[in-house]
Amino acid sequence: DAMVIQNPRYQVTQFGKPVTLSCSQTLNHNVMYWYQQKSSQAPKLLFHYYDKDFNNEADTPDNFQSRRPNTSFCFLDIRSPGLGDAAMYLCATSIPSGTGRTLKNIQYFGAGTRLSVL
Amino acid sequence: SQQGEEDPQALSIQEGENATMNCSYKTSINNLQWYRQNSGRGLVHLILIRSNEREKHSGRLRVTLDTSKKSSSLLITASRAADTASYFCATAPGGSYIPTFGRGTSLIVHP
Numbered sequence A: 001d002a003m004v005i006q007n008p009r010y011q012v013t014q015f016g017k018p019v020t021l022s023c024s025q026t027l028n029h030n031v032m033y034w035y036q037q038k039s040s041q042a043p044k045l046l047f048h049y050y051d052k053d054f055n056n057e058a059d060t061p062d063n064f065q066s067r068r069p070n071t072s073f074c075f076l077d078i079r080s081p082g083l084g085d086a087a088m089y090l091c092a093t094s095i096p097s098g099t100g101r102t103l104k105n106i107q108y109f110g111a112g113t114r115l116s117v118l
Numbered sequence B: 001s002q003q004g005e006e007d008p009q010a011l012s013i014q015e016g017e018n019a020t021m022n023c024s025y026k027t028s029i030n031n032l033q034w035y036r037q038n039s040g041r042g043l044v045h046l047i048l049i050r051s052n053e054r055e056k057h058s059g060r061l062r063v064t065l066d067t068s069k070k071s072s073s074l075l076i077t078a079s080r081a082a083d084t085a086s087y088f089c090a091t092a093p094g095g096s097y098i099p100t101f102g103r104g105t106s107l108i109v110h111p
Helices: none
Strands: A002-007 A010-013 A019-025 A033-038 A046-048 A052-058 A062-068 A073-076 A085-092 A111-117 B004-007 B010-014 B017-025 B029-035 B043-049 B056-057 B061-066 B072-078 B085-093 B105-110
Touching: A002 A085, A010 A019, A019 A085, A019 A111, A019 B010, A033 A073, A046 A062, A046 B043, A073 A085, A111 B004, B004 B085, B017 B029, B017 B085, B017 B105, B029 B061, B029 B072, B043 B061, B043 B072, B072 B085
Parallel strands: A010 A111, B010 B105
Antiparallel strands: A002 A019, A019 A073, A033 A046, A033 A085, A046 A052, A062 A073, A085 A111, B004 B017, B017 B072, B029 B043, B029 B085, B056 B061, B061 B072, B085 B105
16 A cells, blocks of 8 residues: 555664654655654644755754655654654655645655654 | 644543534635544544635534634544544645644543
């Protein structure tokens, strides 16, 4: 089945030790997103790729980077994880269509990677 | 800042009862979406309602949209224990295609 796959499901890292989370998709969607979600909070958009174009949210810390080597894969790199970066990281994909009232952008999410920082 | 806010934050009901959750948003929108998230999992799209629609149905789900009040409601009829999850509304302000999520409503359905 076509889907969005995140690896690993659980990641434990040490304070300050770089970590990479991965996301792959078989949907051939042109947009890929990375969200951070802390307990009982809304998913917070970190950045997204529209095709090869990288779009960073203004309040995303420099500690977070992303790579999209091809349509299918997208990576989230946390250069120096702090205790406050412990969260669920969600990858999503979509293929926006239409404009104005016909605009439609349904996102398909992976199961997430839960990151713990020790 | 969050575009949508769900209310209530938490809802606990018995199986068979209806569950209603509400979403308020701040700016004009082209459409509004509802997503569901099971504990420890990703979000799953449930339904999209366009700004020129007032009501939409999908199985046991009924969504309404009142653009004059900038609010939407999601009704789950005849709830089941399997409906236990968090429910999020998502709106994209203005011409943006990026939906912004609210904090969600945590629904617990007791068997």
